[in-house]
Amino acid sequence: MAMDVINKFYSTVHTTVSQLSGVLPGNNVTREYEVLEQVCTAGIGLMWKVYNGYKKSTKQEVSVFVFEKKMLERWSKDDRETMLETLRRGVQQLTKIRHPHVLTVQHPLEESRDSLAFATEPVFASLANVVGDSVRSDKKLYDVEIRHGLLQLFDGLSFLHNDAKIVHRNICAETIVINKNRSWKLFGFDFCIANQPSVDGKPFWPCREYSTSIHVLAQPSLEYCAPEIALNSINCAESDLFSLGVLIFTIYSGKPLKMFGSDYSSFRRYAAELNQRKYPSMNSIPSDLIESLRALLHPSSHMRPQLHELKQISYFQDVGVKTLSYLDSLYQWDNLQKSKFYKGLPQIIPTLPHRVNLHSILPYLVKEFVNSPMIPFVLPNVLLIAEMSSQKEYCEHILTHLKPIFKLTDPIQILLIFMQKMDLLLKLTPAEEVKLHVLPLLYRSLECDMPQIQELCLAVLPTFSNLIDYNAMKNAVIPRIKKLCLHSTNVSVKVNCLVSIGKLLEDLDKWLVLDEILPFLQQIQSREPAIIMAIIGIYKIAMTNTKLGITKDVMAHKCIPFLMPLCVENGLTIAQFNTIVALIKEMFSRVEKEQREKLEQLSTIQRENKPRDASEILANELEKGSGALSQGSKANINLSNSANSDDDMFSGFSISQPTKHLNAAMQTSQPQKLKPNNDALKISHNASPKPDILSSLMNSNLSNLSNCSTPKTARPPTVVQSIVNPYASLGSSGSNAISSNQSRSNEDWTNSWHSANPLVMNNQLASPQAGSSSNNNLSSLDNLDPFGGGNKNISVQRPAVNYIYPSGYISGGVNNGNANSMNSMNNLTPLLPQQSTTQLQAQDYKNLNALSQQDILSFLN
Structure with missing residues (x-):
């Protein structure tokens, strides 16, 4: 369909050009004027063909009258000469007469071999073309x-x-x-x-x-x-x-x-x-x-x-007739008479046909645009006609005349009228023209000194924010609104600035809001209730809008500290106070929720990624396999929970000074607690509020211990017991056990134990000594007795462990009483190298100091 219209248009133009090509090339009118399509006919027998055209040098619109001499070919020679002479005389006489109601000649008659032609003011039609039943x-x-x-x-x-x-x-x-x-x-x-x-x-x-x-x-x-x-x-x-x-x-x-x-x-x-x-x-x-x-x-x-x-x-x-007649004689009136007429014209325009307004009244109105004092009186009438026009009519007949007026700031009423009719201008003006002419008009309105114009501009600005590109919004619109809000002394203007920003938020991106808008709100010194509520509105939109979404860090560091003082400002009503407090609570609730979720996620990730210790694996496995531990073992685990733990820095973890001596004797049925002295360092874990952490850590690497290169024996549980409850190996015959253990050669522990033990991993303890081993895989833990109550016939070969226990473990500091109790636990006592008490004490301090706070926390968790 579109191609048919284009082809038809092309055919019409081509035909017209073809017709003129044989008539006008030799006529001088074509040198100065470009001839377009034919619009009507006029004159005697309607022999003058009238074409639209324009002057090539000035682009001024004209009509070109053309008489083709070939129309007289069927006439006699005398009649032809008479007719041509009559036409020449008529145009010459017309050129001499100047009157508003006599056709104005722009270019005099030019004659060529084929035609007569002259140019006049633009013509719509002759009366003969619009009279009769056949007229469109x-x-x-x-x-x-x-x-x-x-x-x-x-x-x-x-x-x-x-x-x-x-x-x-x-x-x-x-x-x-x-x-x-x-x-x-x-x-x-x-x-x-x-x-x-x-x-x-x-x-x-x-x-x-x-x-x-x-x-x-x-x-x-x-x-x-x-x-x-x-x-x-x-x-x-x-x-x-x-x-x-x-x-x-x-x-x-x-x-x-x-x-x-x-x-x-x-x-x-x-x-x-x-x-x-x-x-x-x-x-x-x-x-x-x-x-x-x-x-x-x-x-x-x-x-x-x-x-x-x-x-x-x-x-x-x-x-209507009188109105049109007044316009004809308008050039004779002074400005005062004109202003009175233009004030009453808006009441008459709606009563007239639109074509009359567009073609008969509008041309007289736009002529007044050269008279600056009259523009405020004429402009409302022009925009009223524009309101009745289609976009095509507006662009063809009105917009071209408004473009120069968009640039004027004096009289100031011009800006006021444009602001009042801005919705109409945005509706009819093409997007490209809006950017070129309407946006600069808004910028000038924001910078003027009239509050009424500023408020109108701020009110209409959000209605066409979609036509403003990002750079213009960021570098031109927002800075002007901020400047106006900060420097204006009019509270109403300040409020309208904030309301306009609030409406523009949806068209801004997150970073522009965080970097430009929110810091700007804190620069506003005014604390009138209306301004405060406008600020609250912006915060609420920015927080609830999914596209913007103030982050919890911004809310915690900037928003809440700024909003808190606002709720205690004087002059607030109870409803306004409740609104501010509700926003603060909502922000705090969101911060709390998001931060808790974050911490929970981090904790979960740490637990999932933290390596499980061999002690945790073995302790869990032992807890399952042994059923129930004796009360004496449990007592040993909690041995260090004494009054000396008041200065403990970490929950469940206590550090006391070294002791020189233990109590006189330890009971066989129940081990005695060690009293603190200056010779030994005691590190124990409080198991009462939570499970034994070391036991759970040792459980995780139980499978690794099953592949140790030692004989099938209950040695691994023995080591675990000595770590978990170091005092369990101490009894009346502790010295004999140590002496017996010292006679053994050191055996090699596997790398799995080495890598799973947290103290070894932190390079605080020496690795087990390498040694020979034979078939020592542990296929089952059923026959293991962590307390020495297992099968007495099992041959246990204990590897030597090359790390330092507190000096309280050695024979010199333990009472040799209750030998039977100690003998029953010999299998759980690690073999210690022969070292002096002073050396062991120094080594204890060295190992403790090497443990950083983060290592201890990691060890506990």
């Missing part, structure tokens, strides 16, 4: 246009008769041209006669008798001729009035009183009938015009009314 509906005249057009003809004829002393002699539908602004203009001065001097000083116009020997188009149209020309051979100014009456009848009925063609005798008979006052039916004529029309058609010229009398009849007293 979009070209049919409205009643107000007819009435106003007739008044314009009255003015033109009055000037012609009284000032120029010329009788037109051919007033008809073909010689009345309607220009682009729908003003009616006199044209076709081909048969006009100028005043001749007379003896008595009265105006005299010689009469030219109608000749049947001359072509009918080379003489005035008989249908519009006055009867006195045929009856009395008299030609006068009143003869044009009779032609005017016939024209009025033609406009309303669609055809003249009677058609004569070239039959002059028939015209004479009709003139005699009119002398007897025999008029045709006038049913199509408005009732308030019939009497005046009959007077114009009176057979006696001196009985016809004068033009100034016709203007006073009720037919021309319509409000």
